[in-house]
Amino acid sequence: MLTDAQVRKIKPLEKKTKYSDEKGMYLEVTPSGGMHWRMKFRLNGKENIFSIGTYPETTLAQARRARDEARLKLKDGINPNEEKKQKKQQADESILFKALAMEWMEDRKAVIKEGTYLRDLSVFEKDLFPALGNMPIDQIKGKDVLACAKQIEARGAQEMAKRSIPLAGRIFRFAIRKGLIENDPTPHLQEALKPRKVKHMARLDISEFPPFLERMDRYHGNILVKTALQFMTLTFVRTAELINMEWNEIDFENHLWRIPAYKMKMALPHIVPLSRQAIELIQALQPLTGNKQFVFYNHSTAKPLSNNALLSAIRTMGYTGKMTGHGFRGLASTTLHEQGYMHDAIEIQLAHTVGNAVSQAYNHAQHLEYRTKMMQEWADFIDGLREKTIPFPKIRKA
Numbered sequence: 463m464l465t466d467a468q469v470r471k472i473k474p475l476e477k478k479t480k481y482s483d484e485k486g487m488y489l490e491v492t493p494s495g496g497m498h499w500r501m502k503f504r505l506n507g508k509e510n511i512f513s514i515g516t517y518p519e520t521t522l523a524q525a526r527r528a529r530d531e532a533r534l535k536l537k538d539g540i541n542p543n544e545e546k547k548q549k550k551q552q553a554d555e556s557i558l559f560k561a562l563a564m565e566w567m568e569d570r571k572a573v574i575k576e577g578t579y580l581r582d583l584s585v586f587e588k589d590l591f592p593a594l595g596n597m598p599i600d601q602i603k604g605k606d607v608l609a610c611a612k613q614i615e616a617r618g619a620q621e622m623a624k625r626s627i628p629l630a631g632r633i634f635r636f637a638i639r640k641g642l643i644e645n646d647p648t649p650h651l652q653e654a655l656k657p658r659k660v661k662h663m664a665r666l667d668i669s670e671f672p673p674f675l676e677r678m679d680r681y682h683g684n685i686l687v688k689t690a691l692q693f694m695t696l697t698f699v700r701t702a703e704l705i706n707m708e709w710n711e712i713d714f715e716n717h718l719w720r721i722p723a724y725k726m727k728m729a730l731p732h733i734v735p736l737s738r739q740a741i742e743l744i745q746a747l748q749p750l751t752g753n754k755q756f757v758f759y760n761h762s763t764a765k766p767l768s769n770n771a772l773l774s775a776i777r778t779m780g781y782t783g784k785m786t787g788h789g790f791r792g793l794a795s796t797t798l799h800e801q802g803y804m805h806d807a808i809e810i811q812l813a814h815t816v817g818n819a820v821s822q823a824y825n826h827a828q829h830l831e832y833r834t835k836m837m838q839e840w841a842d843f844i845d846g847l848r849e850k851t852i853p854f855p856k857i858r859k860a
Contacts (some may be wrong), residue, residue, distance in 0.1 A: 464489065466522055472497070476758045487529045489517065495773035499525040501532060505541055512542045514780045557642055559602060559633060561587075575724060577702070585626050589614050594630070599637045604647035608654055615655055627651045627825045664788025666781075668797050677779040679848070686750070686758050686767055689743050694772075694787065696740045696841050698794040698812065700727065702785035705766045707757045715743055718833070732813045733827060735834035737841035794840065807832050 465485045474495045482773050483583055486502045499514035505631045514520060514528045532542035554563055563586050571579055594602055607609060607630045615623035631648035638646065651659050666674055675695070681688045694704055719734040728730050736744075744757055751759040756766040769787065776785050791812060798808050807829040 464522060469517065469522055474541070477488065483522075483526070485516070485529060485533065486527065489522075499528075501529050503532070503542075505536060505539075510541070510543060512546075520539055543696065554598070557598050557600065557637075558595065559597050559599055560591050562599055562637055562642075563590070563595075563633045566633055571728055573724070582629060584624060585629055590630060599634070600643050600787075602634075602647070607648055608651050611655060623655055624652055625669065627655075644752045664784055664786050665792045666785050672850065673781070674781065674785065676849050677781075678848070681775060681779060683775055683778065684771070686760065687771050689723070689747060690758050690767060690772060691775060693740060693743050694790050695844055696737055696743070697734050697837070698791045699734060700791070700813070701769050701772060702727075703732075703813075704787075705756075705758050705769065705772075705845055708755055709752065709757055710755075712736075712744065712757075714741065714745075722789075726813060728813060733830060734811075735830065735837040739841040739845065740837075760816060798836070798840065803836055804829065804832065807836060811836070 465483060467636055468481075469489065472489070474491055476493055476495050478493065479491045481491065483489065488500060488502070489810060490498045490500055492498075497517040498663050499517060501512040501514060503510055503512060512532055514525050514532075517525075520528070535542050535545060564748075567579065567583060567586070589608055593613075597606070597764055608632070609629060611623045611626050614626055631646050634643065634646035634648060637643045678688070678691050678695070681691075690704060694701070697719070699706075699721075703725060706725055707719070707721075712718075712721070715719060717736045717738075719736055721732040721734065722728050723731045747757060751757060758767040759765075760767050760771075772787050776782070776787075795808060795812060799805065810828055811833050
């Protein structure tokens with residue numbers, strides 16, 4: 463049986479030498495100076511060797527504890543070598559790009575929109591995992607990520623190609639936080655992709671809007687779709703925010719629509735002052751969907767209206783390629799700015815970022831009184847367009 467003092471005095475000899483401890487364990491010393499703890503055991507009638515560790519990294523006491531644990535496993539018929547191999551394989555798999563990406567995605571799932579989660583998952587599964595998924599994170603180079611992005615770009619999906627690089631970068635930074643790697647190879651890779659041509663959403667000029675309003679008001683399709691378009695005209699929110707509007711978000715007493723942060727593009731809460739006309743529109747829907755979660759609840763699909771339903775109505779009205787859901791936002795922004803309304807109030811109402819990160823957290827309630835007046839005047843202006851009177855107020859200042 464060995465002691466610590468004996469082990470410290472052992473020197474390498476010309477031939478490999480074994481120094482016995484007990485219970486099958488011994489210290490094997492090679493001529494080059496390597497010192498390895500091993501344990502001899504028999505399982506199913508066959509002799510095996512279990513490698514415990516090297517000295518001095520593994521002390522005598524630690525080696526004995528590992529030996530005793532292995533002997534307990536043997537009593538249960540478990541081969542310690544096989545178990546060690548499985549644990550190593552599991553450890554190796556945990557540093558693969560795919561495993562880390564799925565762990566990161568799971569961590570975010572509860573705090574991001576479902577659409578964002580599914581979009582990112584699609585990029586991983588379709589474009590990144592086939593090439594990078596089974597590679598250890600510490601072996602992936604910037605050129606590997608860029609090659610994936612180039613393949614996406616080659617099929618014409620430029621926006622997806624640009625998105626794939628920072629998405630991969632998030633996984634590298636996740637691995638850095640876990641202590642697996644030191645650097646993220648993705649910064650500046652986007653510069654190697656072709657410049658993306660900005661495509662502006664189709665929208666009408668304010669001078670072209672009266673005929674659109676007339677056709678919208680005469681639309682004989684789904685009443686939910688018609689009301690949604692009319693409501694979007696008055697509030698110029700994003701389509702996703704509109705179709706996912708819930709009854710419990712509406713403050714009828716104060717004429718406010720409070721949209722929670724998780725529904726917003728910028729992940730910040732948003733307040734939409736509702737004009738008298740906007741309140742009348744949604745009150746008219748209460749007999750139809752008031753007992754459902756969503757204001758624009760489609761009974762035929764048991765879901766909120768889809769974006770395509772709104773686009774289809776716009777096409778039916780004869781405005782294919784001339785107007786989109788996003789066009790209402792651009793139209794309102796341009797017109798309100800031209801009429802001299804306060805820039806910050808307009809930007810906040812559009813749920814755009816204004817100021818630094820701290821001020822943005824409070825922007826949803828800023829200039830609320832001013833915005834309430836602005837939104838009512840906007841609704842009255844829209845009524846004026848219908849009546850061809852266009853009684854727009856003079857320049858407004860804070």
